Amino acid sequence: xxxxxxxxxxPNDQWTINLGLRLDNIHGYxxxxxxxxxxxxxxxxxxxxxxxxxxxRLFTPPNLEALPFLAxxxxxTTAEPEDDTNIRTKxxxxxxxxxxxxxxxxxxxxxxxxxxxxxxxxxADAHQFxxxxxxxxxxxxxxxxxxxDFSVKTKLSNTLTARGxxxxxxxxxxxxxxxxxxxxxxxxxxxxxxxxxxxxxxxxITSSAVVTYRPFTNTTITAQxxxxxxxxxxxxxxxxxxxxxxxxxxxxxxxxxxxPFAKKQKLLLAVDVVNLFDQQEFLNTGEQSVGLGVSHANMxxxxxxxxxxxx
Numbered sequence: 001x002x003x004x005x006x007x008x009x010x011p012n013d014q015w016t017i018n019l020g021l022r023l024d025n026i027h028g029y030x031x032x033x034x035x036x037x038x039x040x041x042x043x044x045x046x047x048x049x050x051x052x053x054x055x056x057r058l059f060t061p062p063n064l065e066a067l068p069f070l071a072x073x074x075x076x077t078t079a080e081p082e083d084d085t086n087i088r089t090k091x092x093x094x095x096x097x098x099x100x101x102x103x104x105x106x107x108x109x110x111x112x113x114x115x116x117x118x119x120x121x122x123x124a125d126a127h128q129f130x131x132x133x134x135x136x137x138x139x140x141x142x143x144x145x146x147x148x149d150f151s152v153k154t155k156l157s158n159t160l161t162a163r164g165x166x167x168x169x170x171x172x173x174x175x176x177x178x179x180x181x182x183x184x185x186x187x188x189x190x191x192x193x194x195x196x197x198x199x200x201x202x203x204x205i206t207s208s209a210v211v212t213y214r215p216f217t218n219t220t221i222t223a224q225x226x227x228x229x230x231x232x233x234x235x236x237x238x239x240x241x242x243x244x245x246x247x248x249x250x251x252x253x254x255x256x257x258x259x260p261f262a263k264k265q266k267l268l269l270a271v272d273v274v275n276l277f278d279q280q281e282f283l284n285t286g287e288q289s290v291g292l293g294v295s296h297a298n299m300x301x302x303x304x305x306x307x308x309x310x311x
Contacts, residue, residue, distance in 0.1 A: 138179020
């Protein structure tokens with residue numbers, strides 16, 4: 001069950017204040033309740049610049065798949081865990097803070113900067129069950145996530161636009177609230193250490209860029225770039241998630257053609273090329289990582305065709 005109330009107050013053209021209150025109540029897999037206040041403030045000294053700040057108390061119920069996996073009898077099988085502790089996953093309760101600003105530069109460029117910090121009790125995460133792709137959800141006793149994001153969007157001409165972003169972020173968990181049966185003994189020990197453990201998805205730097213060109217009215221060419229500094233891993237014998245995989249970059253290309261018809265109907269045909277340069281890279285190697293139990297590689301060069309009819 002969830003109930004919420006929200007209101008917006010605008011004392012003048014420069015200030016906007018949003019206030020909210022949400023109530024969550026769970027009956028079923030687990031019993032839990034929380035009252036979550038939220039407040040957001042925006043200050044716009046003029047039409048070209050805006051500054052914002054937000055605080056919110058968050059409540060995230062455990063995923064429906066976070067059921068007692070050990071209800072199955074795994075004793076004596078190859079899937080028998082090293083630690084059969086099976087505690088129900090509790091809801092994540094968080095304090096979330098965000099500040100940021102947006103600025104218009106000239107007539108065609110907008111930049112945005114955002115910083116955030118999230119502190120959680122029972123911080124939710126997921127882990128592959130041994131070598132299967134099946135995700136099982138668990139929770140750290142506590143944890144934090146923080147980062148900074150910078151983005152820019154610009155219109156270079158009537159036919160050429162571009163946007164991009166670069167972000168720094170980290171995530172760390174401390175202690176284990178549930179999911180002991182998913183992890184190896186050394187991983188359990190590392191999580192319990194005072195310094196905690198980095199989350200498997202905690203890449204330090206991520207970035208993306210998109211360029212769109214329209215040589216003709218109904219023709220669009222789009223190029224994309226995605227960069228990651230490397231998911232968490234560790235060398236044999238090192239502390240879990242203490243290192244990083246190699247960085248990886250993927251380039252994609254799309255061509256879209258629209259054919260207009262009577263009565264505002266149109267046919268869209270497109271071809272998409274994923275991993276244009278066919279770069280063969282491992283995203284993770286499945287070793288010394290809390291969260292990823294097997295290796296994952298990026299998609300080989302792949303070509304997709306799309307067709308859509310709008311009527």
